[in-house]
Amino acid sequence: MLAPPPYFPSNQSDLLEYTRRFAEESPLPVLLYNMPSHSKTEFDVATVRRLMHEVPNIVGIKDSSGKMPYFQQLVELAGEREGFSVLMGPEELLAASVLMGGHGGVCGGANLVPSLYCELYEAALTEDLRVLHKLQHRVQRLSAKLYTVGDPPNAYLTGLKAALQLTGLCSGRLAEPLFALSEERQRIIAQHLRDLGIELASTAAS
Numbered sequence: 001m002l003a004p005p006p007y008f009p010s011n012q013s014d015l016l017e018y019t020r021r022f023a024e025e026s027p028l029p030v031l032l033y034n035m036p037s038h039s040k041t042e043f044d045v046a047t048v049r050r051l052m053h054e055v056p057n058i059v060g061i062k063d064s065s066g067k068m069p070y071f072q073q074l075v076e077l078a079g080e081r082e083g084f085s086v087l088m089g090p091e092e093l094l095a096a097s098v099l100m101g102g103h104g105g106v107c108g109g110a111n112l113v114p115s116l117y118c119e120l121y122e123a124a125l126t127e128d129l130r131v132l133h134k135l136q137h138r139v140q141r142l143s144a145k146l147y148t149v150g151d152p153p154n155a156y157l158t159g160l161k162a163a164l165q166l167t168g169l170c171s172g173r174l175a176e177p178l179f180a181l182s183e184e185r186q187r188i189i190a191q192h193l194r195d196l197g198i199e200l201a202s203t204a205a206s
Helices: 013-027 047-054 068-078 091-099 114-125 129-146 153-166 182-193
Strands: 030-034 058-063 085-089
Touching: 013 030, 013 047, 047 058, 047 068, 058 068, 068 085, 068 091, 068 114, 085 091, 091 114, 091 129, 114 129, 129 153, 153 182
Parallel strands: 030 058, 058 085
Antiparallel strands: none
């Protein structure tokens, strides 16, 4: 997964050349990562189109901008090349993106409750709106319970990592300069997990 370089803002010409060179030298397929809140620079639709047609090793794009008109343009663009995937970043928008023709998502919460996001995807794919609304409510509730306990702008990540540790799936340690939630806040996450019906590991905070 390749995002625009995060330090200096890039113009689209430089971004195009940087991405092309990276993808041509990569031994693995490349997924573009559009996250302007972190990288300062967005992949313009015209840039994505050129990369899609000119660099076979680029196989899709994950969009975390949260801008649905932009996402819709990407979906329409994907029709120009078979097998080019357009994926949603924010999990709260997964269902809407699939209904718009998107191909799925890269959802942080799926590390914790994969079945929930698989079921939501299937409900959107089959346009089962009754089931979709019910599952969307569960996703929104999980987000509200777990992603707001820490301090912004990293509360989503610290909350998720705490939840993963409390359920025994992995360590809650983050790469510096980010740090795990305090024990007090971990206890809040633990209670929220219980409220959500998610089982804690036997060693979890009480």
